[in-house]
Amino acid sequence: MTEKLYDLDSSVTEFECEVIELYIKENRLAVELDRTAFFPEGGGQTSDRGFLGEAYVENVEICDGHILHFVENSEENVQKFQKGVVLHGKVDEIKRFSDMQQHSGEHILSGIVHNRFGYNNVGFHLSESGVTVDFDGNFTENDLCKVEDLVNEVIWKNLEIRVSYPNEEALKTLTYRSKKEIDGPLRIVEIPGVDVCACCAPHVKRTGEIGQFRILSAEKHRDGTRLSILCGARALRDSREKLAQNTAVSRLLSCRQTETAQFVQKMKTEKEALSFRLVGLQRRLLAQQAADAAPQKRFVEFLDADMETLRFFGDLLADKAGEFAAVFSEDSPRRFVVFSKTGYDVNAVCALLRTELGAKGGGRNGAAQGAVDAGQDAIRNALAGD
């Protein structure tokens, strides 16, 4: 059995240890130690990483009750980690501290939500890509602001976070949150007046170390809510990045940072109105072009326009076409329409584009549409006719 140094003192990040077993698991090299400060993955949280001697510990897992430290599977490491070898272990303090900030913050959040709304924490995920907490209930935007304030107030009070293993008698009288039944003695993490929870992970010693707490987003998850949260340095980095974005946008728009959304909304409305006018003007121009066009057997035209405008132009040109009018967009792949008002088989035009240029699409009764990824010349050649 490995002594878990992380269990009662989360500040231990360097330690001396002895190799008690070396395993090769699915081509990975796993070291078992007599004692370890490396927290293995569990409870929704990724494991610690760091060094055993010179070797990098990339992951730590509990396999069949054994805490295994995974290192590179090299000949050198196989020699180095022989049974009985004494080593110096060093946990990556920055990751550990950040994980503790997030996890302790999550306990305060879950405690407050449970006390205030009666909702349960039904899922927790802590990794480098983000931190999410799932609750079996819903929040208003106001609720979330209030909860965020309350969590930060607990942080500022700098309360002690206590870890203990109460005996069965004491457990009977204790009310605590627990996600699932845990084998062996129950480890209780208590933040006085805020939360009592069964948990196996390392925590900061006082709430002040969490620094700050932010709720980044809330989305519907099953019948409840998934909150994305961040604490401490990660919350600081996140707000810094978002502030930089907002600062850049406010400079581009020459507006106050508190008015960027309002300005973007205004620009969006203006853009929509402009697009509308542009389409109107383009159609007037196309109508004139179609009216001026001399009748010919086949029209093959290319247009920087949306599908509706392609149809508008194709339909008008077909009035002048002995066989058909085909209009292609300028994007990739090109969308196209084919119209005929003389009974010409428009599906045969599509079939030609399908065989010659790998187009998709078809139609009948004088109207067809599709998409093709080809250059203007190739399309003109394919549809040149005799």
Ligand SMILES: [Zn+2]
């Ligand atoms: Zn926990």
